[in-house]
Amino acid sequence: MPTEAVAPTLVLARLREEIRRIERRPARRGGCVPCRRPEVDEALPGGGFPRGAISELRGGPASGKTAVALAVFAALEGEGLAAYVDGRGELYPPAAAALGVDLARLLIVRPGVTAAAGGTRAADPPRGGPAREVALTALWAAEALLASGAFAAVAVDMPLTHAVRGADAMLRRLQAAAEKGGAVGLWLSPSGSALRPPAAVRVELASRGGRTVARRLVGEAPAPWRNGAGDAA
Amino acid sequence: MRREGPPRVLALWLPDLPVQRLRRGRGGDGGAPLAVAAEGRIVACDASARSGGVCAGMSAAEALAACGALEMAMAEPAADLAALRGLGEALLAIAPVVEVAPPDVLLLDAGAAHLAAVGRWGGAERGAAQDPDAAEAALADRGRALAAELGWATRAAVAGGRGPARALARYGPRDAVRVAPGDEARALAPLPLAALALPDDVAGRLAALGIRDAGALARLPPETLAHRFGEAGVSAWRLARGRDETPLVPFTPETLPVEAIELEAPAETAEPLLFALKRIADRVAARLAGRGLGATRLKLVLKLDPRGEERILIPLAHPTASAARWLVPAKEHVFALRLPGAVTALGLAAIEVAPVEPEQLAIGDRPEALAALETVLSRLAVRLGDGALFAAEPVERYRPEAAYRAVAFRPAAAPSALALAVASGRRLRRHPIGGLCLPPPPTSTAITAAAAPRPKRRRPGTARTAGAVTEAAADPAPFRPTRLLAAPRLAVAEGEGGRITAVRVGPRAWPVLALEGPERISGEWWASPFDREYWRVRLDGLGDCWIYRDGADGRLWLHGFFD
Numbered sequence: 001m002p003t004e005a006v007a008p009t010l011v012l013a014r015l016r017e018e019i020r021r022i023e024r025r026p027a028r029r030g031g032c033v034p035c036r037r038p039e040v041d042e043a044l045p046g047g048g049f050p051r052g053a054i055s056e057l058r059g060g061p062a063s064g065k066t067a068v069a070l071a072v073f074a075a076l077e078g079e080g081l082a083a084y085v086d087g088r089g090e091l092y093p094p095a096a097a098a099l100g101v102d103l104a105r106l107l108i109v110r111p112g113v114t115a116a117a118g119g120t121r122a123a124d125p126p127r128g129g130p131a132r133e134v135a136l137t138a139l140w141a142a143e144a145l146l147a148s149g150a151f152a153a154v155a156v157d158m159p160l161t162h163a164v165r166g167a168d169a170m171l172r173r174l175q176a177a178a179e180k181g182g183a184v185g186l187w188l189s190p191s192g193s194a195l196r197p198p199a200a201v202r203v204e205l206a207s208r209g210g211r212t213v214a215r216r217l218v219g220e221a222p223a224p225w226r227n228g229a230g231d232a233a
Numbered sequence: 234m235r236r237e238g239p240p241r242v243l244a245l246w247l248p249d250l251p252v253q254r255l256r257r258g259r260g261g262d263g264g265a266p267l268a269v270a271a272e273g274r275i276v277a278c279d280a281s282a283r284s285g286g287v288c289a290g291m292s293a294a295e296a297l298a299a300c301g302a303l304e305m306a307m308a309e310p311a312a313d314l315a316a317l318r319g320l321g322e323a324l325l326a327i328a329p330v331v332e333v334a335p336p337d338v339l340l341l342d343a344g345a346a347h348l349a350a351v352g353r354w355g356g357a358e359r360g361a362a363q364d365p366d367a368a369e370a371a372l373a374d375r376g377r378a379l380a381a382e383l384g385w386a387t388r389a390a391v392a393g394g395r396g397p398a399r400a401l402a403r404y405g406p407r408d409a410v411r412v413a414p415g416d417e418a419r420a421l422a423p424l425p426l427a428a429l430a431l432p433d434d435v436a437g438r439l440a441a442l443g444i445r446d447a448g449a450l451a452r453l454p455p456e457t458l459a460h461r462f463g464e465a466g467v468s469a470w471r472l473a474r475g476r477d478e479t480p481l482v483p484f485t486p487e488t489l490p491v492e493a494i495e496l497e498a499p500a501e502t503a504e505p506l507l508f509a510l511k512r513i514a515d516r517v518a519a520r521l522a523g524r525g526l527g528a529t530r531l532k533l534v535l536k537l538d539p540r541g542e543e544r545i546l547i548p549l550a551h552p553t554a555s556a557a558r559w560l561v562p563a564k565e566h567v568f569a570l571r572l573p574g575a576v577t578a579l580g581l582a583a584i585e586v587a588p589v590e591p592e593q594l595a596i597g598d599r600p601e602a603l604a605a606l607e608t609v610l611s612r613l614a615v616r617l618g619d620g621a622l623f624a625a626e627p628v629e630r631y632r633p634e635a636a637y638r639a640v641a642f643r644p645a646a647a648p649s650a651l652a653l654a655v656a657s658g659r660r661l662r663r664h665p666i667g668g669l670c671l672p673p674p675p676t677s678t679a680i681t682a683a684a685a686p687r688p689k690r691r692r693p694g695t696a697r698t699a700g701a702v703t704e705a706a707a708d709p710a711p712f713r714p715t716r717l718l719a720a721p722r723l724a725v726a727e728g729e730g731g732r733i734t735a736v737r738v739g740p741r742a743w744p745v746l747a748l749e750g751p752e753r754i755s756g757e758w759w760a761s762p763f764d765r766e767y768w769r770v771r772l773d774g775l776g777d778c779w780i781y782r783d784g785a786d787g788r789l790w791l792h793g794f795f796d
Contacts, residue, residue: 059796062776066715066796081606081644092717092793093625093637099715103637105644109613109622141613148609150602207776210747 033153033184035071043203043214051152053200054175054185056217061190063205064212066091067099069155069186074100080152083107083145087138087158109145111137132164139170146185147177154178155186160195171197238414239394239478241369243328243341244402245376245387247317249277250337251308254316257384259495260509266300271308310336319516320385322486325523327375332481338399340481343391346372366413373409383516392417394477400428400447417475422448429472435465447473490520491582499538499575503567506535506576510563513581514556521583527552530585531559533566536578543572548614551607551643552587558604562611610642631756632763633792634717714779714793721790724780736772736780738791743772755784769795 032048034041041047049055049072057065073082073096082105084091089110097103112134138158145154156174160167175198178185187197196202202217247253251269256279266282268275270293278287278296285300297303314335321331321339328341346368373389380387390401392412397420401410404424412420421428424447426436438461444450451473458466471477492513500506510533521528531547545566549559613622623639630636725737735742750768757763764784771777777795782788 060774060776061716062772062778062794062796064776064796066794070715088716089719090716090793092713092715094627094633095713095715096625097627098712103625103627106624107610107622107642107644108625108639109617111617111621137617141617144609144612148605150606150609207771210771210777 030182033072033075035068036075037068037071037212039212040068040071040203040205040214043216044201045216049153049184049186050200051184052179052182054178054187054197055201055203056187056189056196056199057203057205058189058193058196058217059191059205060207063191063207065188065205066157067095067212068203068205068214069157069188070096070099070101072153072184072186073106073155076152078102078105081105081107081150083109083151083154085109085111085138085142085145085154085156085158087111087135087156091157107145107151109138109141111135111141135160135164136166136170139167139174142185143170143173143177145181146174146183147180149181149183151181151183153184153186155188157188159190159193164195167195171195175199239397239417239476240480241343241346241391241393241414242395242398242481243343243346243369243373243376243389243391244395244398245320245324245339245341245380245389246399246402247320247337247339247380247385247387249279250313250317251277251306252279253385254313255306257316258493260497260512263497265302265304267304267306268296269306269308270296276308313337318484318486319490319492319520320380320383321484322490323379323383323516323519323523324376325484325486326519327372327379330481330483332395333484334395334399338402340395340398341372341376342481343369343372366411370409370411373411377409379519383519384512392420393475395479395481396429396472396477397421397475399430400424404428415475418451418473421473421475422446422451426450429469431469431472432465435462435469438462439469486520486524489583489586490517491580492516492520493534493578493580495578496576499577501575503564503570506567506579507560507564509579510567510581511556511560513579514559514563517581517583518554518556518559521586522554525588526583526586527554527589528559528583528585529587530583531563532582532584533563534580534582535570535572535576536580537572537574538577539574541574543570545570546584548618549611551610552589553607554589558607558611561608562615565612565615606644631754633713633754714777714795716796717779717793718791721781721792724789724791726789736770736778736789736791743775746771746773751782754781767792 030051032044032046032050034044034048057068059065069084073084076082082101084106086108087110091108093103093106093108096106135158138156142154142156142158145151160171174185174187187199189196191204203214204217205212205214207213249269252267255267255269266279266285266287268278268282268287270276273293275287275289275291275293275296277289282296282300282303285303287296287300287303291299293305297305314333317335317337317339318333321333324331324339324341328343329345330342332340334340347365369391373391377387377389388402388405388408390398390405390410390412392398392401392410393414394417397412397417401412401420401424404427405420410420426439426444426446429436429447429450431439439450444453450470453470455467455470458470462469494509494513496505496509498505500509517528517531529549529552531549533545533547535543535545537543547559547562547566549562553559610622620639622642624642624644625637626640628636628638722738726733727735727737727742733745733748735744737743748768748770751766752768753764753766755762755764765781766784767779767781769777770780778791779793779795780789780791783790
């Protein structure tokens with residue numbers, strides 16, 4: 001009887017659905033999050049930063065990469081929480097608020113800071129000893145935040161050098177963590193940084209006459225700079 | 234739903250409380266027969282001792298003669314009272330008022346049982362909400378079940394008035410008794426006179442008169458009792474007839490909960506520790522939940538063999554009374570432990586607590602995401618420590634580096650679009666196709682102008698540098714730098730003819746392309762006065778920097794980057 005043949009299939013399907021429901025993790029997200037800055041969004045393949053992947057923002061100390069990361073947070077608009085792993089201890093929250101970020105929904109993580117009330121540390125790249133521990137802790141925190149599924153976007157500002165043993169392996173795990181949690185992962189790296197995580201998108205930012213210009217890096221061949229007017233600069 | 238007559242009371246009696254407390258602290262019922270003695274007399278014993286011929290009131294020597302394997306412990310009334318209060322604390326979750334009636338009874342207000350049936354149990358007990366009698370029975374079951382979860386065996390009775398409920402809980406025919414309103418006298422009649430807990434002199438004289446049970450006392454004429462015993466006699470008569478209208482004395486916990494347990498055998502691995510930890514965590518959590526509190530910091534104490542102890546502080550990201558959430562960071566600690574000896578006992582205390590607001594999930598909220606957030610915040614708090622993760626809150630301070638402070642990260646649920654509109658004063662506009670929609674949000678430039686802090690400052694302007702005139706940046710740059718250096722770096726201006734051509738930071742000089750300012754910020758004369766002139770300086774190859782001239786000594790400092 002056909003009905004007898006179908007019934008076990010239906011039962012199995014319901015059981016599978018039930019198991020999926022029980023084991024359900026926070027919903028995965030897809031698509032992109034634009035930062036609503038044309039000069040950057042136009043340089044990105046999908047018009048925004050992909051969810052479930054790491055995107056690298058590369059640039060000098062005043063190139064605008066932090067502002068772009070904060071713009072992504074602001075673009076979430078209550079869609080989810082955001083986290084900023086502040087390895088340098090330099091993020092200035094009043095500027096984030098001025099850019100439209102809801103500070104109550106922004107988690108700031110400063111590894112190595114034990115004192116309350118926004119303690120700060122030296123900003124030199126870690127090389128060894130306690131600084132190496134801070135760097136590895138920052139990477140561990142970034143991985144935990146990305147994989148948790150509780151945050152829609154996670155930015156990591158942790159300058160690294162090859163002297164930090166174990167950082168390579170931890171950087172490779174960030175992409176898997178972002179895929180697992182579905183978050184937009186933003187890796188802020190200084191110009192000329194030798195260590196770079198596996199990233200779906202790499203964007204180089206620079207300040208030209210007070211404007212931020214961006215270009216996507218594909219392998220070693222950078223795309224033209226975008227100035228936000230729809231044209232290559 | 235209000236009933237006439239004495240207030241309805243649920244009494245929970247803990248038989249052999251001292252023995253139960255000792256067994257509970259040892260984590261089980263195993264071991265030798267156990268009895269507790271005070272002043273050489275047995276005051277409580279367990280079932281195995283009772284089967285060996287031991288009973289309360291027997292002298293210690295007689296008890297040992299009757300049961301050779303008997304383990305004798307000294308009575309600790311203070312510990313018994315603390316344990317009774319601990320259970321009373323947890324029972325606050327199911328009753329608005331709890332009275333601790335030493336030595337071994339808890340009295341709960343059952344007058345609102347029908348309301349509690351809706352609020353707490355719902356579903357299968359909806360019927361209890363409609364039927365007050367069923368609600369009382371359900372409350373008794375719930376109280377006994379909660380006590381059993383916490384390791385206590387109880388007997389329960391629901392009746393009108395404190396005295397009848399207490400008497401029926403201890404001397405009633407069954408483990409759970411419910412007496413209908415007005416039927417208390419008939420239920421009390423067969424109980425011995427001791428059930429009424431009368432004053433010793435009254436009880437002794439009544440016994441001398443041949444009064445053996447409450448029924449006999451109730452049948453006596455009250456005028457005679459008043460003549461012979463005075464007010465005490467009339468009170469006893471009223472109690473025997475089930476008339477006790479004295480109100481409950483509310484119990485208000487004054488200390489934070491602490492629970493401890495001894496391990497059956499010294500533990501050298503994490504698994505038995507976690508097993509025992511879960512048990513005491515459930516107990517502490519239940520006590521906090523009864524008070525509507527959640528722990529924000531726990532202290533775990535591990536007693537080591539043969540001596541010494543290890544104390545672990547466990548910060549929690551959110552106040553919670555969920556033992557399951559506590560165990561996540563606790564596991565991180567326990568698995569990372571390197572102890573010099575085996576663990577013989579555990580203690581868990583909630584040392585910092587905060588009220589737990591009721592949570593109501595909106596459509597679209599994902600409880601699993603909330604659980605994931607709790608978990609990751611707990612892991613980070615354990616690994617990184619206090620102060621390493623926070624949310625920033627603006628502070629009204631002129632000094633830029635003090636313009637925010639770290640607060641605990643406790644994000645509220647995402648506001649709905651309508652709530653956002655109401656809060657921001659934006660007006661809903663009609664969508665061209667139909668329905669209402671929100672107007673587009675303000676641009677980041679507008680937000681910048683609206684939200685940026687406005688310290689005391691002198692009007693900024695444009696300045697000429699090396700033949701170039703700066704313009705206000707078309708870029709929607711923030712009013713403040715996105716990165717502020719923890720330690721400002723000394724900068725040296727280089728120039729000629731009164732014009733700044735370069736700024737040297739460290740060993741390298743950066744040509745100046747443009748500069749904007751100054752913005753004078755000063756103040757805090759009452760504490761640590763400062764006077765700074767800030768300039769936004771565009772350096773070739775570096776970008777826009779925030780540099781100030783210190784009014785105290787005139788030196789320049791690089792303070793941040795418009796990154």
